[in-house]
């Protein structure tokens with residue numbers, strides 16, 4: 001596995017950015033969270049006049065062997081069906097991406113179907129779904145490494161095409177089970193706090209999911225190396241997304257983090273390169289049980305809480321106007337001096 005060289009973001013301009021923010025015609029600190037966002041973006045880009053260019057949403061799709069255990073109310077076939085819906089432009093993420101000027105790429109990281117070629121589809125499938133991690137590792141070490149490397153290469157291509165904002169989304173029936181176990185093994189949170197209703201399990205379904213995942217956790221007990229954990233209980237879309245996050249941060253891009261599954265991928269990436277977190281904007285707090293605690297663990301401050309639990313990158317794209325607003329106020333607002341407004345005595 002290549003090591004990822006992710007530099008901590010430069011704090012060289014942090015005092016000057018703070019001064020610029022404080023000079024704007026507003027009471028000190030009154031743009032609240034947008035002020036911290038403007039400063040973070042300025043530091044990531046190491047400029048007093050940051051700019052957001054050609055934002056891209058990558059939706060990683062993959063299938064999961066664990067679906068054989070009845071952990072999701074939806075059949076595995078929905079993953080491929082939703083990929084076709086993305087390619088036809090009819091999913092929620094298509095609507096929000098069009099609305100917010102995002103380019104959209106759907107990445108087949110390991111869907112259990114033969115997908116037709118399409119200009120928006122990146123065919124990068126490792127296999128037709130993972131193995132059932134109740135009984136064996138979800139993927140081999142080689143498959144895991146290949147997924148991470150393909151993801152990193154993809155993000156680097158997107159950076160080379162001129163984009164400096166990359167959003168992460170996913171589609172994979174069963175992937176809240178993977179995310180729950182990744183969180184459990186890598187953060188040490190009790191399993192019960194990592195498991196939620198996903199796409200909408202009822203009480204009996206949730207009980208069953210807890211029982212299956214408790215057995216899976218026992219089967220893999222003792223694993224702690226991030227790549228070993230990723231191979232044991234991850235998904236191809238999660239592994240490729242973790243790689244893409246690492247590749248994007250290496251290129252100094254702004255990483256827009258979506259919900260529970262995307263945050264679990266970031267947890268893996270942050271174990272491989274902790275500085276990656278400095279490049280991340282956390283778009284929202286998902287309704288999925290576990291996300292709030294995972295965000296706390298990552299010391300993340302999400303921008304929105306809209307009770308979303310869809311995935312696809314929807315929260316990330318919905319939060320983008322707030323990034324655009326923070327950059328715009330930094331670049332365009334008058335200062336007390338330029339506008340001739342009296343500052344406090």
Ligand SMILES: O=C(O)c1ccc[n+]([C@@H]2O[C@H](COP(=O)([O-])O)[C@@H](O)[C@H]2O)c1
Nearest residue numbers: 072172174175176198199259260286311
């Ligand atoms: O982003 C989230 O926080 C989120 C929370 C719950 C469900 N999802 C989506 O629902 C799917 C996984 O749910 P499940 O019940 O099949 O494990 C997958 O396609 C995710 O995109 C996503």
Ligand SMILES: Cc1cc2nc[nH]c2cc1C
Nearest residue numbers: 074078171199310311312
């Ligand atoms: C319909 C549907 C759409 C989704 N989008 C992301 N995960 C999903 C899961 C389902 C079931």
